[in-house]
Amino acid sequence: MIAKAFDYIIIGGGSAGCLLANRLSRNPANRVLLLEAGRKDDYHWIHIPVGYLYCIGNPRTDWLYKTEAEAGLNGRSLIYPRGKTLGGCSSINGMIYMRGQARDYDHWAALTGDASWSWQDVLPHFKAHEDHYRLDGGQDPETGGNSRFSDLHGHGGEWRVEKQRLRWDLLDAFADAAVQAGVPKTEDFNTGDNEGVGYFDVNQRAGWRWNTSKAFLRPALSRPNLTVWTEAQVERLLFEADDDGALRCRGARGNRAGETVEVRANAEVILCAGSIGSPQIMQLSGLGDPAFLKSLGIEPVADLPGVGGNLQDHLQIRTVFKVTGAKTLNALTASLFGKMTIGMEYALKRSGPMSMSPSQLGAFTRSDESQPHANLEYHVQPLSLEAFGQPLHREPAFTVSVCNLNPTSRGSVRIRSKDPKDAPAIAPNYLTTPEDRRIAADSIRQARHIVSQPALSRYAPVEWKPGVAFQSDEELAKLAGDIASTIFHPVGTTKMGREDDPLAVVDSRLRVHGVRGLRVVDAGVMPTITSGNTNSPTLMIAEKAASLILEDEGRRAGWPRGQQFREAG
Structure with missing residues (x-):
């Protein structure tokens, strides 16, 4: 067994994971590990836009999930693609840049009781990583000015947005x-x-797909404090009791290229495995509905009945x-x-x-x-x-x-057994x-x-x-x-919400209720689905999460209130 220690362990090298790896490794004092179950994004069809046709349904890049037979679909089962490579779903998706509607985020703020999730408050997190073509050259090419678009869009960030x-x-x-x-x-x-x-505007650069691996991860790979392991599938999280008896996530155990690995986190473990992968890992680790876990022979660690529930899709x-x-x-x-x-x-x-x-x-x-x-x-x-x-x-x-855009049907993601290799049962209940x-x-x-x-x-x-x-x-x-068929926008399976919400899995700072040292940062935390394609909202969530994590890091380090580490230059 290989055992190593880091400050932050990020599980999942998809859209959220790549951005977080970039942001958290900006501080050279942070030792950051990114774990991705898939391979590197060096498959040529990832980068040619029409290549999604060859990536979806391909075990090289797709988890190859399927839904359960759906009563609402008259007994049909659907393919349920999820990216299995660096860049995750941003390596195989439709590349459409879509934030949703302001009311989506205002509703989140109301549900969580946290105004920082309102549209006006999350807009800067969208803009922080955006590189919008309308602001190329410092002005809007159609109007000759930039105020109308610069108020809403960013320029110079990692996430390129272009016209088709x-x-x-x-x-x-x-x-x-x-x-x-x-x-x-x-x-x-x-x-x-x-x-x-x-x-639609698209996430491309000069006619090539622009995935989150190219945008966020590659620029950070030269940092000696960032480690990236591919073909490393996490099988379960590791827990210990703090001195006061409270439960803390201390790391993860998994398989890397056929060898068992165990990694420890001094600061936090961050689940970014997506709306299917994150609840699967949590349930395998004993986080979920106790009765359900016991039925599979898994000892419950924390009573979180919302894990895997609240599944929503378009x-x-x-x-x-x-x-x-x-x-x-x-x-x-x-x-x-x-x-x-x-x-x-x-x-x-x-x-x-x-x-x-x-x-x-x-x-x-x-x-x-x-x-x-x-x-x-x-x-x-x-x-x-x-x-x-x-x-x-x-x-x-x-x-x-x-x-x-706003379905009222709710489904679930549930593991079938204790075996991490078994695909979970996905039941959207369309x-x-x-x-x-x-x-x-x-x-x-x-x-x-x-x-x-x-x-x-x-x-x-x-x-x-x-x-x-x-x-x-x-x-x-x-x-x-x-x-009808899915357009592959599953969200909500690790719902963000107040502590008195029985289905809430994380709080408004994305910390898992009742478990120290563990956050979830992916589309699963959305309490309700956004009114449009879901990749860019997931990046916003990751950008905001990075700020929250760095704020907490600053408190632990005794920085002045509100100060965060920023990479020089």
Whole structure:
């Protein structure tokens, strides 16, 4: 057995873990260890934007999870990709830069009783690591000034945000149709109110995927106080009693390249293994519902019934429309010449379909007039296929996928046994509330309404899937169960909340209730899901967590109140 000691042990080298490794190792006095179960991010398909097609479902980069058979999906099970490589999900995701809505964070502040989670308070943490293209050269290239965007965006940080390097006439026509249907155009989805239609901004640099390993970890690797172990899977946390009898997390035990390793933390252990991995490790370690743990032969260490509960995810319903006279990716990829053209464009210009995120055009709107805010997100694509990973259709068509931003269904993540190699049981419980089923039906009707607008008439769109035969609420809700799929945004399984909340796992400083020396910093701490893609909110959480950890470090070191260590220069 290998045994080593560090100040901070970060478990999980994904989005949050890479940022935290950077921030905590800025102080050369801190010895920081980052543990990642996957391999290095040196697989070429990680870095080519369209490479997500070859990373999802690939054991080189994906944990290959699946959900349980879902009653709300009429007995179907879905693939549930999670990144297993440095950079985590930022190495295999859709690259869409999306913060959500201001009300998401104001709601967190109300739930936790901590105003520092409000939109105005978390905005500086978004900006701290942002490098937004609109502020290149010190000013907004469209307006000639920077005040409008510099108030909301950052520049010079590690996390690059760029415009997509493509456009499609068909998508432009859909945007015009959305405006005709009452959805305003927007030039920025990240102002705190994302209602509108426009092209998504993406986390890319010059046509390459920009993952968190490249952004945050690589610049810090030269620091002698930062150690990174890949292919190191944590199997359980280690605990001891403090002098006063209180429970403290002292380290972790796991397997690194076939050898048992045990690592000790002088300051803190920080779980960044994600909404699936973090509750799995906690349950394996005896943190969770005592009755459930005992049923698996695990001795409970702390009574935390919320571990693995409160799972929330975005479920998208894919509607497909055949078109006439429109350029689509279906047609472009139907021939060898078309595929060669796509490859040459990317090789020469780093643009075109190979630079695409999975969705290019987005729209946020309301499922009906009674909604007080945008509660639907559309992902619009100039292509169609039966399911993710399958070949594109040969007929020219486009896809309008829509998801309920604020689902009321709640699921769970639970280990199946004491064996760390056993994948946990993931049960999102999609479409199990009347509200979610009603919004699913309304969202399909609204997609039809937008596509029926005059702006798209020149392409003569015809509904292909699900088909106009389905009209009633009951028919459409059942149909949604047949055709809907996740867009891979699981959150909430280590919920942040007050101590009197029976399902809360961490407090508002992300410290595990009842356990000293242990925090969770990943999407699992979200008490409710954000209104959009979840990677950038996870980075904000990590940025804020770094500040909280450094504040606590300063107290232990006796620094003046509010002072934190900052790397020279």
